[in-house]
Amino acid sequence: MHDMLAHATQHHAPPTSFIRKYVFSLDHKVIGKQYYALALVAALSGMVLSWMMRLHLGWTNLAIPGLHFLSKNGAPGNVMTPEFYLQLMTMHGTIMVFFVLTTAPFAAFGNFFLPIQVGAEDMPFPRFNMMSFWVTFLAFVVLMSSFFVGDGPTLGGWTQYAPLNAVGSAAGPGQGLGVVLWATSIALFCIGQLLGALNFITTTLDLRVKGMSLMRLPLSAWGWFITSCIGLTAFAVLLPACILVILDHVAGTSFFVASGLVINDQLLPHSGGSTLLWQHLFWFFGHPEVYVAIVPGIGMVSHILITNMRKPMLSQRVLIYCMGALAVLSYVVYGHHMFVSGMNPYSSLAFSFPTLVITIPATIVVLIWTFSLYGSRLRINSASLFALGFISMFVSGGVSGFFLAQPSIDIMLHATYFVVGHFHMVMGVAAMFGIFAGTYFWFPKMTGRMMNETLGRVHFWLSFVGTYCIFMPFHYLGMAGNVRRYSSFPEDFLQPLLPVHRLITIAALVTGAAQLIFVYNLIHSRFRGKPAPDNPWEATSLEWSTATPPPWDNFGGRLPVVYHDPYQYGVQSSVGDYVMQASPEQVKTEFEEK
């Protein structure tokens, strides 16, 4: 009977072979690093694509050396065609949103640190966890392969609107095989993330160590847990949408293509499909996806700031509730992406209201950060600088959201650079800053070595100033009526804006180059960095009570017991001004424990 009832936690033996240790590893820490490496490769690829786009936008007839390697027909004489510009734009967006902003903050850091922070030896389903990574990796390979087959990748944008996504190659380069590869890649990605979410949720709910109540979880763990709940719902809807698009292509069904559509003088055989259906299915995923990218950042940044402020946030509980509110509300605001789709104006109103409501939890989060920082003696280091940068980007990008939430304003701005500036700052750069903050903070634990602090600060200031130089002018361009998705601006009214575009291009090249400092720091410190102590930041959560780097079973066979709230700083203990969660030491705390 005991066999039947025995606890279902499955522990795997320590790996011995090279393949099991580094390739098909079941260890959540190795899988986390694999996700990080994938995100790094994807981020660099996406960045190079953006460089090419920016160069073309600044100097339309500029020949970019080597461009023809990426496209047979898209770059005659290494000069970009408008179609190839759109293909690069699509790939930039898809790579960044899926393979960087989802994989790095959520899958990479979450995989590595969620089990350790809850005190588990591994995720409950290590094989699913391994599959999750390798399916995601396969998805990336499938996506990138579209550069090298047929007439290149799809040009429909990362949102792949219907009917363009379903009418086939008549609609332009990449609209045949390119779309099929895109949809296959995203469908695979959905499966990978669903498997990941399954592990994250069960880890948080069932594998917490003795004494680790939900309210004692660090904020970063809360961020990953809430994100996995969002991902579970969102990716489970995008998957069927991708299946339907693939069927429209390969099986001739008519889910998304309307009747009587004539493209390039060809009458399409499809009939009666609903183009809006795709937008509904896509944005039901697409808006929560924004929070998949940003909520782990909110959690990680809070965790990092608290450690460096040496005091807890004003209210841990309210922060958690706000992250939860963002998650729930993210499902009822998605229609604000469709204000110009021709849907019923009353629907616009119904989506506009919750969009304004969702700014309330976001604002509360920012206020908690701000007033917690007020009067604290913040330790300045690369991690805390990037955490502050995250807040700055989140606020600067978020403020334009207030305007865009209103249909009457959005209709004017929707197809302009204003929206591009908005989402790059609030979700793109902010999430990237969260990733950087997490990297500088946790790198010692992940690798056993410290990163170079000077290079880290140089990286921060160049990135911080650089990204403002890139994305702030986007808003002015948008208000001046500069349309997005155009590969060049020959119209009279856009000509005076060209110098702004050139400034942005230069800023993008410099800021991009600054990222190479980070990559150098990452690689150099991995092998030559100063050896890291077990707890270099004098932090309290469980990942800092174990060895650096953690052994394969995280705690060397002796699971910790949790005695304290996650952030007991500003106390008098035998080790300093903090008491670790796993320390039985009783201290008088300024902040009452639950």
Next chain:
Amino acid sequence: MATTVHEPPHVDPHRLPDHGHSGNGGGRNLVPADGDWRVALDYSPPPSSTAIWVVLFAITMMFAAFTSALIVRKGSSLDWRTFKLPSVLFFNTGLLLASGVTLEVSRRRIAAFMGNLKSQVESPAPWLYVTLSLGLLFVAGQYVAWSQLSAQGLYLATNPSSSFFYVLTATHALHVLGGLAGLGYVIRKLSKSSLRRSTLDATARYWHFMDALWLYLLLLLWMKL
């Protein structure tokens, strides 16, 4: 009722004295030494019992998306043609419902078999094989339904109604195959006497969910096609 009482969880005594037990989550780690079952119910559940609800939620979201697509697509154009559902579907429904019953029988047998009554109860494996066979027959029956439709000239791309019929039934059949794999795993574990109750419960929940999902799909298709 007696079968619903949980035994106190098995905890390795060598790990108890000074440190915790993975899964013995905070606040819920209230297992007393004497193992009072009313308190033991507060013990955090094994991950597979949480995981199965997570899986079922994801599947529900997926079919909710398909359903809303069907409703929107039907309303968006006048090209929707209705057709009569192949009658073999109702026979298949009977097979799937019967498999749910046989699975419950085998669960009860397994509980008795494992409860130190080995000499009095015959092996529960045959009932699992019956369940497995009924599930396989269901999938085969769905294939017969697809053949009957295509014999009438109704293919995947013929009309949006037939498209949705094939997509929904095929996606469901794929999930049933997943459930069959789960049953195979249970049989293998049972033969090695290493079956966990949580594994069996999770498999059973999944299988019954496939029943319920199929009844929902049948109703949806019957109403909309």
